[in-house]
Amino acid sequence: MKILIVDDEKMIRDVIKEYCLNNNYSVDEAENGKVALNKILNNSYDLMVLDIMMPEMDGFTMLEEIPKEKRIPTIVLSARGDEYDKLAGFDLGIDDYLTKPFSPNELIARIKAIMNRCNSNLSSTYKLDSLEVNFSAHYIKIDERIINVTPKEFEILTYLIKNKGIAISREQLLSKLWGYDFFGDDRTVDTHIKMLRGNLGEYRDHIVTVRGVGYKFIENEE
Amino acid sequence: MKILIVDDEKMIRDVIKEYCLNNNYSVDEAENGKVALNKILNNSYDLMVLDIMMPEMDGFTMLEEIPKEKRIPTIVLSARGDEYDKLAGFDLGIDDYLTKPFSPNELIARIKAIMNRCNSNLSSTYKLDSLEVNFSAHYIKIDERIINVTPKEFEILTYLIKNKGIAISREQLLSKLWGYDFFGDDRTVDTHIKMLRGNLGEYRDHIVTVRGVGYKFIENEE
DNA sequence: AATAAATGTGTAAATTCCGTGAAAAAACAA
DNA sequence: TTGTTTTTTCACGGAATTTACACATTTATT
Numbered sequence: 001m002k003i004l005i006v007d008d009e010k011m012i013r014d015v016i017k018e019y020c021l022n023n024n025y026s027v028d029e030a031e032n033g034k035v036a037l038n039k040i041l042n043n044s045y046d047l048m049v050l051d052i053m054m055p056e057m058d059g060f061t062m063l064e065e066i067p068k069e070k071r072i073p074t075i076v077l078s079a080r081g082d083e084y085d086k087l088a089g090f091d092l093g094i095d096d097y098l099t100k101p102f103s104p105n106e107l108i109a110r111i112k113a114i115m116n117r118c119n120s121n122l123s124s125t126y127k128l129d130s131l132e133v134n135f136s137a138h139y140i141k142i143d144e145r146i147i148n149v150t151p152k153e154f155e156i157l158t159y160l161i162k163n164k165g166i167a168i169s170r171e172q173l174l175s176k177l178w179g180y181d182f183f184g185d186d187r188t189v190d191t192h193i194k195m196l197r198g199n200l201g202e203y204r205d206h207i208v209t210v211r212g213v214g215y216k217f218i219e220n221e222e
Numbered sequence: 223m224k225i226l227i228v229d230d231e232k233m234i235r236d237v238i239k240e241y242c243l244n245n246n247y248s249v250d251e252a253e254n255g256k257v258a259l260n261k262i263l264n265n266s267y268d269l270m271v272l273d274i275m276m277p278e279m280d281g282f283t284m285l286e287e288i289p290k291e292k293r294i295p296t297i298v299l300s301a302r303g304d305e306y307d308k309l310a311g312f313d314l315g316i317d318d319y320l321t322k323p324f325s326p327n328e329l330i331a332r333i334k335a336i337m338n339r340c341n342s343n344l345s346s347t348y349k350l351d352s353l354e355v356n357f358s359a360h361y362i363k364i365d366e367r368i369i370n371v372t373p374k375e376f377e378i379l380t381y382l383i384k385n386k387g388i389a390i391s392r393e394q395l396l397s398k399l400w401g402y403d404f405f406g407d408d409r410t411v412d413t414h415i416k417m418l419r420g421n422l423g424e425y426r427d428h429i430v431t432v433r434g435v436g437y438k439f440i441e442n443e444e
Numbered sequence: 445a446a447t448a449a450a451t452g453t454g455t456a457a458a459t460t461c462c463g464t465g466a467a468a469a470a471a472c473a474a
Numbered sequence: 475t476t477g478t479t480t481t482t483t484c485a486c487g488g489a490a491t492t493t494a495c496a497c498a499t500t501t502a503t504t
Contacts (some may be wrong), residue, residue, distance in 0.1 A: 150480055167360040187462085188482055194463065195480095210360045211461070211490075212373030218359075221368075372491055373461095409451085410493055416453060417491095433450065433501070 033057025067179035255279030
């Protein structure tokens, strides 16, 4: 179990490190978002403890830049207590957060909780009437019949469903599903949405376009 | 999203209830462990806020009595701040804890965080009687019915609500929502406000013009 | 009451946004 | 390789949105 600690204050990194080592987790550190991003791209960690307020590259920006296949469970440290909105609207990949000052024991406890949760959270399917999306087995069924979609379409649908009810911008889709280094056209997303809708048949209207923003998946009328 | 609040002090239950309702969670209460256990066995909740120190049956005992299939995400409230309680609690599958006295806002934030990681179903919503503005889903409802507004109208309303009670100048709106490089007419704002008011129907008067300054959103008469 | 300044409102032109289809480019399989 | 599927680009056209502006109305001041 390897944990990446991202914080600009050495003191804090040291404290967290100490506690992690005592609990048999191995640790790597980064003092800002840039370094962290680099480490994430070139190594594999099981969990990240991330400070939001950092010089060079802040935590939010960094999270956005992580390509999807490199995303890991993340506990966010935040100095101010009133930024929850941001956390909420932004990225649902954040697993937990703590407001500074926090107790190291509490952090450890949460790390344990997340480690447990992730291990037990594997095969899952999403169901909506006769629509069935199996995330792990990677198939979509409507009325018990397999619907063929391309990988990208599947990724998009999955992402929208996991963020159902929330409007997702094209940029967010691109950076999450294509990767931070994709420099193509926004409208590519539209084309995939078009294909996806075509394939979803009677469920096509569950992908709603939010004009000026992007798309969202809805379960019912809202 | 239904939350069960378990605490022997009615005052505390009421406060938590108030905040939960404001955030679109529905609420049920129990004044001790026995009642709570009963409710859990016969209903289904998405989350529980649980006080540890209670008469009749304390929180820990109660947690142990819950059969595995009925366990739900739990936030523990504890009057004592010593670490032993905290860690012991986590071993019982507790998801988070707060020490009394706690800030209701923090509790809400943590509830959101847990809801978020369990079923990624959080929504930041502003409610005023039958007016409902969902920031993340990007919709406005009045009397349960969707109100169609343009993106700019939505942005403006959102901005005013987030700064409710404060007069916002046209310049401020322009620079925040249009961008610092907008060189158009001040009065464009007025046109959008006009449209927005039209769409807000009975709530049109909550957007007050502050003569000589700009506009503000108010909840009640002032 | 008269005046000036600020705001409300209707209209129409200008602009932006999105769905779509077609075709080029890239990835993949045989 | 060759052929097939997937991904990406791009441009058209309709529709929705944004903006500007003229005129009406309100408000504050004298």
